Amino acid sequence: MHRKPRADATETAIETIRKAAGADLSWPLSDAPDEAGAAFFASITAEIPRSEWSSHKLELAAILARTMADHEIETRALRAEGSVIVTPSGAQVRNPRCATVADLLGRILAARRSLGLHAAANGLSASRLARQRQLAREAESILDVHDPDGLLS
Structure with missing residues (x-):
């Protein structure tokens, strides 16, 4: 049975650097x-080391970024209008934006789980996932320092 190499093993660091060198996070x-959307996308892609991104995950991150931007717009509008609005007949009803904001928030949380941005989604403890990602970032920083022009990729 083949064992997965330790996260701090030299082979793992070399593989991380190799993957990060070819990573395009645009x-x-x-x-x-x-x-x-661009600001949210940059924030999302910064949460995970470059070596962990696939093209599919980047597409999900872009969708998540758009959803987060939409949520921000709808939340601002809801705050301005209030959660209760008055109909033309004078009745007070719940603002339909409340359901929209709740729906967008549900989509955001589902997308974050799908991307594995939380430790539980990766089947690891929070401290172990944080350690693995920190080691991957350290390995990638070696690439940033020694290959700033991207010639190794």
Whole structure:
């Protein structure tokens, strides 16, 4: 039975550097993101080491970034309008944006789980996942220092 190498093993660090060298973390979708979507995308991709990103995960991250931007817009509108609105007949009803905001939040949480941004989604304890990702970032920083022009990729 083949054992997975330790996260701090030399072979793992070399593999991480190799994967990070070829990683392109640019917006994967055909249409360009808006300013808020781009900011969320940068924040999301910074949470995980470059070596862990696949093209599919980048697409999910772009969708998550858009959803987060939409959630921010809808939340601001809901705060401005209030959670209760008055209909033309004078009745007070729940603002339909409440359901939209709740739906977007559910989508955000599901996408974060799908991307494995939480330790539980990866089947690891939070401290172990944090340690693995820290080691991967340290290995990637070696690449940033010794190959700033990306000639090794």
